Amino acid sequence: MNIENQVLGLTKLSDYIKAFLAKNEQDYNENDSDFELLLEKSKIENQWFTIENQKFALQQWADLLTEENIKNWIKEYSISKISKRVGLILAGNIPLVGFHDVISVVLSNHIPVIKLSSKDKYMIPFLLKNWNEFSQGNVEFEFVEKLENFDAVIATGSNNTARYLEYYFKNHLNIIRKNRTSIAVLKGDESEEELQLLAEDIFRYFGLGCRNVTRLLIPQDFVIDRLFENFLNFQDVINHNKYVNNYEYNRAVYLLNQEKFWDNNFVMMKEDDKLFSPLSVINFSRYSSLDEVKIFIAENEENIQCVVAKKELGLDSIELGEAQNPGLDTYADNVDTMKFLSLI
Known part of the structure; x- marks a missing residue:
């Protein structure tokens, strides 16, 4: 056959x-x-x-x-x-x-x-x-x-x-x-290794894929510096001419508009409720309870490709570092392509 x-x-x-x-x-x-x-x-x-x-x-x-x-x-x-x-x-x-x-x-x-x-x-x-x-x-x-x-x-x-x-x-x-884009939810007790795995979810392919994490939800007391310290394995992205052009443009816009942002010289983080963020920027928000997280996911469900988080958070999620490793039965926009093809 x-x-x-x-x-x-x-x-x-x-x-x-x-x-x-x-x-x-x-x-x-x-x-x-x-x-x-x-x-x-x-x-x-x-x-x-x-x-x-x-x-x-x-x-x-x-x-x-x-x-x-x-x-x-x-x-x-x-x-x-x-x-x-x-x-x-x-x-x-x-x-x-x-x-x-x-x-x-x-x-x-x-x-x-x-x-x-x-x-x-x-x-x-x-x-x-x-x-x-x-x-x-x-x-x-x-x-x-x-x-x-x-x-x-x-x-x-x-x-x-x-x-x-x-x-x-x-x-x-x-x-x-x-x-579509993807989000990550941090519990707050992630190890250095786990945060480095998150960096893979963010920076692989320069963040251009729908499975790349562009939005973070973090606990109220989470220290942003912990992220920057564990993103250093990807600092070479700034040497890519197209990436650095985006970085410099977005940084200039934020400075001109006197907007608050965090910067480690190759990626910026901005406290922003928007799901999508510009290239070289990670939007984040702080949450007090998992109910807030679940509401955010439900409200943005049509635009979220995948959720990255520890399994113990009880979300429908994949593990840190696995965003760019989908299986054959993982479908874009969560629409079963094979089922569609079997019906035509």
Whole structure:
């Protein structure tokens, strides 16, 4: 069956990525050199896609795509017997952010008709080409500049573009995703190591992903300096020209407006009730009881991708440091993509 070849091909793709990432440059063969050049090309086209962040994303996928993980994931769904064409409008805010949609469509026995993001043009075609080869030609896909001749669509955009997409695709089965962000709730007794894990949730991909924490809820007596001290592993973000431009702009605005903020020379913290914060800024608020936290989460539920917190707080949350490690059954905007695909 196609599905068996596809799963086998994905596991071989995983092994291929792991082998590449484990090598030193002097040990590269011709294929490895091509892979590295592709990463360099992506970085040149999109300066946010540093080699480190691209390799981090590749490692996450390589670790995830085991035969056991894939089979446990897809066994929960009925696979369509009739292949449909599913249009995919992919985002490009972080490396490979659209790859989950591509895999979901293929493993649902459908054909992805892919409109790539201009910010992430190279890696998904490269991985799909290799997946198809590892699957003995059983992975069908198409890349397009404009979506035409499709049965359903999955599109990701900003809140503004989502309104346009919802109107444009109103006569098609669709999933239209909007802006989301993530929050962290601190209990107050977190260890230094746990706060360093939180830094990973905040700064990985420069904070550009919907799973990046941009909003903190902290106890009344929590000392802000504890955060700054444990964020130092990511202080090099300030050496990135696009990041520092955002940092300097936002800092200048706060100074001109005489707004109160905390600053450690590479990230600012601002006491602000808003859920979304500008790049290089973390909004925070202090809470007196968990009831306040639960009300905040309920009021902002549609805009929160995930909540990061200790399990003992009793929230529907993931552990500190796990925001950028979603499972195959973790869906953007909490909409079950595989279930949607099984019904078209």
